[in-house]
Amino acid sequence: MSLVARHLEQAGIPTVIVGSARDIVEQCGVPRFLFSDFPLGNPCGVPYDVEMQSAIVSMALDLLESARFPRTTVQTPFHWPNDAWRVNFMRVEGQDPEMLRRLGEERRAQQERRRIRDQ
Amino acid sequence: MSEQPQPDHRIFVSYIDKSREYYLAQGYGNPYRWAHHRDAPFCPLTRPVRESRLGLITTASIVEGDAEPEPFSLPRVVFSAPADPPPERLYTMHRSWDKEATHTDDLDSFFPIHRLQEAVRAGRLGSLSPRFYGAPTEYSQRKTREIDAPEILRLCREDAVDIAMLVPL
Numbered sequence: 416m417s418l419v420a421r422h423l424e425q426a427g428i429p430t431v432i433v434g435s436a437r438d439i440v441e442q443c444g445v446p447r448f449l450f451s452d453f454p455l456g457n458p459c460g461v462p463y464d465v466e467m468q469s470a471i472v473s474m475a476l477d478l479l480e481s482a483r484f485p486r487t488t489v490q491t492p493f494h495w496p497n498d499a500w501r502v503n504f505m506r507v508e509g510q511d512p513e514m515l516r517r518l519g520e521e522r523r524a525q526q527e528r529r530r531i532r533d534q
Numbered sequence: 535m536s537e538q539p540q541p542d543h544r545i546f547v548s549y550i551d552k553s554r555e556y557y558l559a560q561g562y563g564n565p566y567r568w569a570h571h572r573d574a575p576f577c578p579l580t581r582p583v584r585e586s587r588l589g590l591i592t593t594a595s596i597v598e599g600d601a602e603p604e605p606f607s608l609p610r611v612v613f614s615a616p617a618d619p620p621p622e623r624l625y626t627m628h629r630s631w632d633k634e635a636t637h638t639d640d641l642d643s644f645f646p647i648h649r650l651q652e653a654v655r656a657g658r659l660g661s662l663s664p665r666f667y668g669a670p671t672e673y674s675q676r677k678t679r680e681i682d683a684p685e686i687l688r689l690c691r692e693d694a695v696d697i698a699m700l701v702p703l
Contacts, residue, residue, distance in 0.1 A: 416593060416702035417569065419669050422683035423698050424575040428589075428690055430698045433646075436549045440702075444574035452546055456631035458701055459649070462640035472649040476583050476659060479697055485574035500635035501547050505556035512559065519560025529606040 417443035431475045433458045437488075447482045449475045450490045454500040460493070467493055553630075569675050579697065589663040589695035590617065591686060592645050593671050593702045594624035594638075602627070610670040612685040617666045620647040629671060629703040644703055663693040671702070 417440050420430040424446045431447040434440050435458045440448050451458045451471065460468035471491055478489050507515065554565045579586070595608055596615055608628055615621060624645055626638040642648050647666065653659040667686055672678045690698060 416591070416669060416671070416700050418675060418678045419591065419683045419686050420698070420700050421571070421575055422679070423687055423690065424577050426687050427577055428687070428695060428698050429577050429579050430700060432700045432702070434702050436702070437546050438548045438550050439568060442550065443569040444571040446574055446576045450546075454632035454635035455549075456626070456633070456636045456638055456703055457640075457643040458703075459643055459646040462637060462643045465642070465649075468642050468646055468649045469652065472646045472653060473658065475699055476653065480579060480583055482576075483578075485576035495635075500632055501545075503634060504547070504632045505549075505552045507555045507559045510559075515556075515559040516561050519557070519562060522560065523562075525604075525606045532607075 416440075417445045420445045429479055431479050433471065433475050441486070441488060444486060446485045446487070447478050448486075448488045449478055450488055451493065452490060453493075453495050454504060461495075566673075581696065583659055583697065584657060586660045586696035587663055587694060588650065588659055588661070589690045589693065589698045590645070590647060590650060590666045591698060591700040592624065592666065592668055593629055594626045594645060595628065595668060595670075596621060597625040601625075610672065612670070612682050612689070613668040614665040614689050615668070617647060617662050617664060618651075620651075620666075626703055631703045638703070644701060646699075646701070650699075660696075663690070663695050665689065665693055669700075 416432060420432050423430050431449060432440055432445050433449045435451050435453050435455050437450050460471050474489065474491060550568055596613065597603055624641060638644055650659060650662055654661055667689055669682050669686055
């Protein structure tokens, strides 16, 4: 998505990204980025929290107008109700290595089926 | 402001680090090489947001009715669809997001189409593009750069989009 934002911006369409994978977006380098420090999946606000979602959309629209330089990151003031996701997502430490290898094999099998289908 | 504990590591999650360790543990040999640029483009607005037409871009997909396709079975192509009325649901299970910590049952938590419509009604935003746009998450940065991004640009120009909001899951 960051690459798409760069492409649009280069072609004269100002962009804002609303996202939660801060390192991936910032490393790619985008014009304007509104960062939600939430688990991946709900960058525009906690599900069904209309007030928060409105505030995040409003911040994104503000950022379109207020940014003066590329790589402008603004962070929303909102916090997820807990922090467990920071450790638990894609966790390796303390997990069964055999289980992780098995997950990898299943994923590779799915990818292989797709590769054959797309040929 | 309440005092927070002072950790010895960064607070925000590094998905570059996490996914590298996770897929190495899954037996993948070569860590993904993430896009990295020293410079970023910048194009100032030519008119205020309240007079601009916004295009909303998602990494989610459209599926028929209540279909639950296999994550790897969907076509990986750019699409566009009418924004009004908004889709009732978008399919997200093929994307890598935190399926344990949360859910995507509320469209506006990752595709804020109703919130944007409200911004239009409130006079904060000029208008929404008649269509929204979908860009697949691709392993191949070359495909994104050379095929998908130019196609999104073409669609945005067709719809006279002035500004774009991109929301990756």
